[in-house]
Amino acid sequence: MTNQNVVVSDGKSSMKVAVAMAMSNTSLFSQAVPKPPTWSAGRFVRRKAVKKLESQGGPHKINAWVDSMRASSPAKSPPSSPEHDSWMVTHPSAMDMFDEIARSSKGKKIVMFLDYDGTLSPIVQDPDRAFMSEDMRAAVKAVARYFPTAIVSGRGKDKVHDFVKLKELYYAGSHGMDIEGPSNGNDDKSIVCQPASEFLPIINQVYNKLIQKTKFIEGAKVESNKFCLSVHFRCVDEKRWPELAEQVKQVLNDYPKLKMNYGRKVLEIKPTIKWDKGKALEFLLEALGFANSKDVLPIYIGDDRTDEDAFKVLRKRKQGFGILVSKLPKETSAAYTLQDPSEVKRFLQRLVEWKQVSQCGYYRS
Numbered sequence: 001m002t003n004q005n006v007v008v009s010d011g012k013s014s015m016k017v018a019v020a021m022a023m024s025n026t027s028l029f030s031q032a033v034p035k036p037p038t039w040s041a042g043r044f045v046r047r048k049a050v051k052k053l054e055s056q057g058g059p060h061k062i063n064a065w066v067d068s069m070r071a072s073s074p075a076k077s078p079p080s081s082p083e084h085d086s087w088m089v090t091h092p093s094a095m096d097m098f099d100e101i102a103r104s105s106k107g108k109k110i111v112m113f114l115d116y117d118g119t120l121s122p123i124v125q126d127p128d129r130a131f132m133s134e135d136m137r138a139a140v141k142a143v144a145r146y147f148p149t150a151i152v153s154g155r156g157k158d159k160v161h162d163f164v165k166l167k168e169l170y171y172a173g174s175h176g177m178d179i180e181g182p183s184n185g186n187d188d189k190s191i192v193c194q195p196a197s198e199f200l201p202i203i204n205q206v207y208n209k210l211i212q213k214t215k216f217i218e219g220a221k222v223e224s225n226k227f228c229l230s231v232h233f234r235c236v237d238e239k240r241w242p243e244l245a246e247q248v249k250q251v252l253n254d255y256p257k258l259k260m261n262y263g264r265k266v267l268e269i270k271p272t273i274k275w276d277k278g279k280a281l282e283f284l285l286e287a288l289g290f291a292n293s294k295d296v297l298p299i300y301i302g303d304d305r306t307d308e309d310a311f312k313v314l315r316k317r318k319q320g321f322g323i324l325v326s327k328l329p330k331e332t333s334a335a336y337t338l339q340d341p342s343e344v345k346r347f348l349q350r351l352v353e354w355k356q357v358s359q360c361g362y363y364r365s
């Protein structure tokens with residue numbers, strides 16, 4: 001990979017910035033982040049085994065794929081189960097820990113990172129209709145007035161921008177492989193980063209092949225996210241999952257430069273470059289001038305496995321807070337949790353309220 005697709009513009013001139021700089025680890029920070037808990041429940045052991053299989057080939061692969069599809073799309077369990085209660089002890093609610101988060105930000109600049117699907121919008125049957133509410137849009141807009149704010153999504157950048165409709169944000173689409181923003185005209189630091197642009201031709205080839213291969217499987221939906229692809233199976237009868245897995249596998253066999261991961265009712269196909277949402281977080285912090293700063297408090301809120309890369313970066317840096325959106329116990333590197341998008345909205349609103357009040361000097365935590 002080269003750095004030729006990474007550009008930072010200061011509004012007057014443009015300069016190329018090496019992706020390697022964003023990938024470098026300048027861990028000079030001291031803020032403690034709670035250590036991830038050791039969790040040995042059966043489903044997590046299974047998840048680890050499944051993850052190992054993702055990188056393996058062999059004739060058993062279709063069964064392994066279908067097992068992984070099931071493991072990544074767990075059935076809901078009662079939120080009041082003993083398992084859930086003990087998980088909440090190790091991963092408390094970010095609402096309950098709000099005062100701690102506010103105290104930690106003293107003397108620091110909060111930078112907000114937000115996933116989209118399942119975080120700002122509810123998960124819906126049709127991925128083209130994952131709209132966010134006007135209240136949520138207002139909450140994100142208010143947050144962006146006080147803190148640099150980035151949307152980090154597996155979706156294509158333009159599509160997620162169309163959903164969010166806020167020009168003042170940074171957008172990191174394609175799992176962070178397509179970064180741009182802000183585009184509100186008066187910004188003095190617009191940035192562009194496309195570390196996977198060389199993969200665009202084969203991504204388009206694979207997209208067209210997958211459309212052909214899956215068109216007879218009712219409910220299957222192939223989505224182009226520009227530098228990566230999603231094969232949604234939320235609406236596919238589980239009896240046809242092996243057939244879908246076989247079709248996708250056949251296509252990917254011809255493209256060793258692409259890899260596949262499992263999301264919630266979705267197969268994610270990406271280039272085999274070392275770039276993910278965690279790298280996007282590091283790149284954006286560096287582009288914002290916080291690469292070697294102790295005076296920054298990144299907060300990353302997300303709900304999916306791909307967000308774990310960002311949570312891990314925050315732990316490695318010993319800086320900021322990862323917040324997982326989930327009603328179910330999950331293996332995670334996030335420090336705190338929120339239940340669902342409506343609770344994310346309340347957290348964002350509370351952050352704005354706290355900032356407004358603290359600027360007036362009245363806030364007491």
Ligand SMILES: [Mg+2]
Nearest residue numbers: 115117118304
């Ligand atoms: Mg998500």
